[in-house]
Each structure stands twice: as structure tokens, then as C-alpha cells.
Amino acid sequence: MPRALMIQGTGSNVGKSLLVAGLCRAARRRGLSVAPFKPQNMSNNAAVTADGGEIGRAQALQAMASGLDPHTDMNPVLLKPETDTGAQVIVQGRRLTTARARDYAKLKPQLLERVLESYRRLRAAHDLVLVEGAGSPAEVNLRAGDIANMGFAEAAGVPVILAGDIDRGGVIAQIVGTQAVMAQEDAGRIAGFLVNRFRGDPSLFDEGYKLIADRTGWRGFGVLPWFADAARLPAEDALDIRAEARAEGLHIVCLRLSRIANFDDLDPLAQEPGVRLTMLAPGEALPGDTDVVIVPGSKSTRGDLAFLRAQGWDVDIAAHLRRGGHVLGICGGYQMLGTRIDDPEGLEGPAGSDPGLGLLDVATRMQADKHLTEVAAVHAATGQPFRGYEIHIGASDGPDRARPFAHVEGAAEGAVSAHGRVTGSYLHGMFRHDGFRAAWLSGFGAASATSYDSTVEDTLDALAKHMEAHLDVDALLAAAR
Structure with a gap:
């Protein structure tokens, strides 16, 4: 039976894209046919697909991790900000309109059907679909009409893993607080949590990890240390481009x-x-x-x-x-x-x-x-x-x-x-x-001394191994339904 699992985060930029990419590669290493999916993305960093559309660059990387060519079904709604208040709305790879935030909210009900249409096609074609949320389900003021997080999870019947970012600080409050503000029905869709981007010895967080599990009643899937080689993968945000400090060249x-x-x-x-x-x-x-x-x-x-x-x-x-x-x-x-x-x-x-x-x-x-x-x-x-x-x-x-x-x-x-x-x-x-x-x-x-695509492929393998060493990846994949 085709299965799916959704990774949501306690906030934006907590590492959801990289987690999905690593899980895609780990699933592929297990012989599964896997595809990435993000119902709604907001990014001006887009990739052109073989079917002549565009999707978020993060989903193109996740497709690479899955051994697939990028396809518009992998990111059916892409918002490309043009001003502080308006964005171009791309639906299944094609421009639909340009809308302000308030007007976009009115579009969401009709967009959900397109999102589910793309999701169902991917699910029918693969053993496993790994879904990435957007922002955070803690933004409960946006829950009505949501198509990016719990609104999608409810409509598609997909279980959720909640990821927190300890590098930001306050990860206990991130995860426990998210449960506290969510509706009980939404909290019930969460199959467990994981802690991302720990620097140092993860065992030092054992007490905090247990506290999260005790307070939420959710299963923990592990603490993932900081993955330093993430800089070798295509950046999702311009602020994430980090060249090595060099005095010459x-x-x-x-x-x-x-x-x-x-x-x-x-x-x-x-x-x-x-x-x-x-x-x-x-x-x-x-x-x-x-x-x-x-x-x-x-x-x-x-x-x-x-x-x-x-x-x-x-x-x-x-x-x-x-x-x-x-x-x-x-x-x-x-x-x-x-x-x-x-x-x-x-x-x-x-x-x-x-x-x-x-x-x-x-x-x-x-x-x-x-x-x-x-x-x-x-x-x-x-x-x-x-x-x-x-x-x-x-x-x-x-x-x-x-x-x-x-x-x-x-x-x-x-x-x-x-x-x-x-x-x-x-x-x-x-x-x-x-x-x-x-x-x-x-x-x-200047001389070139790198093979770029080989570097990205090797880094995706390293990311999957890193996750397998520190998270219960088998249990995560088994949580898919």
C-alpha cells in the first residue's frame, strides 16, 4: 500500500527541507520508490521541471535525493513574493495570478483540490510520499483554510512528525508550546517529534528530551546533531549561502x-x-x-x-x-x-x-x-x-x-x-x-577543483547516513500511513 508521512516544524527554517531530503535518500537506500511533496512553498528560488513548469528549489533537491526528475506535482502551489504584501501564485507549475495576502486567503479553498490532485498522483505512483510542511502549525490564526500544514494533513489523512530546532534555543517551549496552542484534533495527528541541529554531545539533552516526551505524550524519534556539510547542498535562502572564508582567490x-x-x-x-x-x-x-x-x-x-x-x-x-x-x-x-x-x-x-x-x-x-x-x-x-x-x-x-x-x-x-x-x-x-x-x-x-553534481550526491548520501546514525529512521518510515 502506498504510504505518506509529513514533516512539520515548530517554525520557519528549522530544517524541514533538509530532513525531508535526508529521509528521501534514506528511503531510496532501502529500495523504496519515494517522492517528495510540499503542498505550498514560498520562495523566489525556483527550479524548472521537465514538464515545463516551476517548483521550489528545495523540492528539486528532494527529487534528486529520491532519484527522480523534478515534477510540478511535487510542489503544486508556489508563492513568489514580488513586494512586501503581494506574491505571484504558481499552481501546478503555471502562473495563476498575483495576489495580496488577504486575497490569497480567499483562493485557498479552490487550491486545496489542486494540491490533493497532485498528491494523489504522486501517492499512486510511489511506495512512499514524504511531505514537507510550511512555516508552523503553531500559527493557529491561519488554521482556517490552511493547505500547508494541518489543513493538508487532515484532508489527506497523513500522520505528522514535528521537528524543533534546538540551535535557536527554547526547543522545549517550541515543541510543548506548539501542542498547547493546537486544537486537540490536530495534536492527535502528530505521531511524534524530533530535535534538529544539536551542537555538541546529544546525550547532554537527555533530560530535556524526556521532558518533551512526558509533557506532550508524543514519541521521540531522536536528536539530530548539526550537519556541517549542509553548506554543500543548494541553498534555499540567500542568507544560507556560506562560502568558506578565504584570504585569496x-x-x-x-x-x-x-x-x-x-x-x-x-x-x-x-x-x-x-x-x-x-x-x-x-x-x-x-x-x-x-x-x-x-x-x-x-x-x-x-x-x-x-x-x-x-x-x-x-x-x-x-x-x-x-x-x-x-x-x-x-x-x-x-x-x-x-x-x-x-x-x-x-x-x-x-x-x-x-x-x-x-x-x-x-x-x-x-x-x-x-x-x-x-x-x-x-x-x-x-x-x-x-x-x-x-x-x-x-x-x-x-x-x-x-x-x-x-x-x-x-x-x-x-x-x-x-x-x-x-x-x-x-x-x-x-x-x-x-x-x-x-x-x-x-x-x-582561476582553476576549478570540484565536481559539483558528485559533491551534491555524496552529500545527500552523507546526510542520510547522518540521520540513520542519530534518529530512528526505520521507526520514522514505519510511522507513514
Whole structure:
């Protein structure tokens, strides 16, 4: 019989995504056909699926852990914030609408049917579905109409494991307090708890662990020590990108935009021993020893262009170029490097136009049709083939397109400035490919010394073994119904 188990957390960013990824790999190691599922995700870090849609990047990693290609059923509702109060609503891989938080609440009842439809397809096709919650079931003010946590668990009849994060402190209150505020029916759906991210000797928490079990009446499935190699896996949040501190090497600086998107483009660079990667925080000046500036993707290109200027980064980039530095713009960053961005229909915010940074002679016009596709490309400068994906609205054109960044099916893609030190491309995921990354780095006198996909696969195996060593994984999987 197909079974399912849901991991919910006492809060956001308690490690649910990594726990599900590790359990997916552990189940696969046991010969089970397993698939990940997240009813609702909120992230601007999206992956393009083979069926031409988009899902949260965390579910793409979990699919990899399961030995599957990413599919839109794995994350049927994806919210992509465009402003502080509104988000694009992606349903089963396709844009449905843009909604404010209050309006989105009205959509939830009709979205639940789509969520259950995707879940049932996965459950019918696999031995086990491992479900990831969103936020926390302790947010009982959001329980009515919920599709992300207990609302889904109730509708689908899925048992729940509650994960707490001891690294934040107060994990006893996290878990016991969650039970205290929940409705009795919801608390009854919880099959047990686990404690995540313990630093040091887990036996030191034996008394606290017992106290949680005694207070809640829930079974404990173990205390999981901190998994240091998590930094080798694609980051779900831009704040999670942690390059090793290095005193030398090619210095690449990425601007941490307010609506930064698809920032996992940077993960392979962060792992290169010959690279220093800096995620430049708002208010910080561009370091004088920067070799390459990356202007990353954005969910709100014109909004983040204004944000970039507000930090003074436009002035910093101009000085960087005068010193002989290089700039790479990816997707929204590519659009910002051009002469103008026109959004007459207000697809990413208020309708209007803004001058770009003027570093590439191309102009962009936003268009309603979203471009979602995986591509095979050839880097124009080195002849290196690589695979990537496009996920954007808008098209860019102008004289600098005569010097393309790459060729896709024989067509020119991207643009390069006349002096060759400013480059723009719509292609995400290019640095995952070892040959391209090595060729690109060699152009700056740096060598590549990593195999990225092998590193991720090895780290997923290590994560599964780490969980098996410290949690009762067999009992967790047996709790699935």
C-alpha cells in the first residue's frame, strides 16, 4: 500500500527541507520508490521541471535525493513574493495570478483540490510520499483554510512528525508550546517529534528530551546533531549561502538584492577552493579588490534596480569597471544592465519604465508570457557546452546582442559589451556544469577543483547516513500511513 508521512516544524527554517531530503535518500537506500511533496512553498528560488513548469528549489533537491526528475506535482502551489504584501501564485507549475495576502486567503479553498490532485498522483505512483510542511502549525490564526500544514494533513489523512530546532534555543517551549496552542484534533495527528541541529554531545539533552516526551505524550524519534556539510547542498535562502572564508582567490561579489531569485546559481562557485564568494549585504560597499560582480536574478526587476541604486551599488559598479573589473548579469540582473526596462502592463509591479544601468546596449520589454524551459547551450567565448534553464518574463534586444554570451539551438543568447567586460544572459544553472565552470574561471586566471553534481550526491548520501546514525529512521518510515 502506498504510504505518506509529513514533516512539520515548530517554525520557519528549522530544517524541514533538509530532513525531508535526508529521509528521501534514506528511503531510496532501502529500495523504496519515494517522492517528495510540499503542498505550498514560498520562495523566489525556483527550479524548472521537465514538464515545463516551476517548483521550489528545495523540492528539486528532494527529487534528486529520491532519484527522480523534478515534477510540478511535487510542489503544486508556489508563492513568489514580488513586494512586501503581494506574491505571484504558481499552481501546478503555471502562473495563476498575483495576489495580496488577504486575497490569497480567499483562493485557498479552490487550491486545496489542486494540491490533493497532485498528491494523489504522486501517492499512486510511489511506495512512499514524504511531505514537507510550511512555516508552523503553531500559527493557529491561519488554521482556517490552511493547505500547508494541518489543513493538508487532515484532508489527506497523513500522520505528522514535528521537528524543533534546538540551535535557536527554547526547543522545549517550541515543541510543548506548539501542542498547547493546537486544537486537540490536530495534536492527535502528530505521531511524534524530533530535535534538529544539536551542537555538541546529544546525550547532554537527555533530560530535556524526556521532558518533551512526558509533557506532550508524543514519541521521540531522536536528536539530530548539526550537519556541517549542509553548506554543500543548494541553498534555499540567500542568507544560507556560506562560502568558506578565504584570504585569496578570484573575488566574486554577488549583490544580495531585496527580491533575489534563483541564487543557487552561486552554490557551485561557493565551493570552488580558488574562489572567494561574497554575498554583499544591503548598505555594504563593493570591496575594492572585487574581480567579478554578479548581478543575480530578481522577482521584481525594476524594484530591485531601484534597490540597487539606493545602496549606491550603481556607483560602485561604475568604479569597478573603470578599474578593469568584470560584471555578469543573470536573468533579471541582465535586464538591469541594459539601457531601459519597460513594463507597460505592470506585470512586476506598477506599470511604467525605468532607465537601466546602461552597461549593455540592450533594452527590455516585459511580456505576459513566462519563458520556462530547459536548454542546451554552447558558450560563445570558449565553445564549452552546458545545460541551463530559463525562467523569466520579458525579452531583451539591442546592438550588444550581436556579441552573444551563448548559442542555444544555433540562436544567439545574451549579450556582451564592446570592451568584453560586461556580460548578460538569461541562462540559470550554468555553473553547475564542471566543464563550463572550469572554462569560465580560467578566463580570470582561476582553476576549478570540484565536481559539483558528485559533491551534491555524496552529500545527500552523507546526510542520510547522518540521520540513520542519530534518529530512528526505520521507526520514522514505519510511522507513514
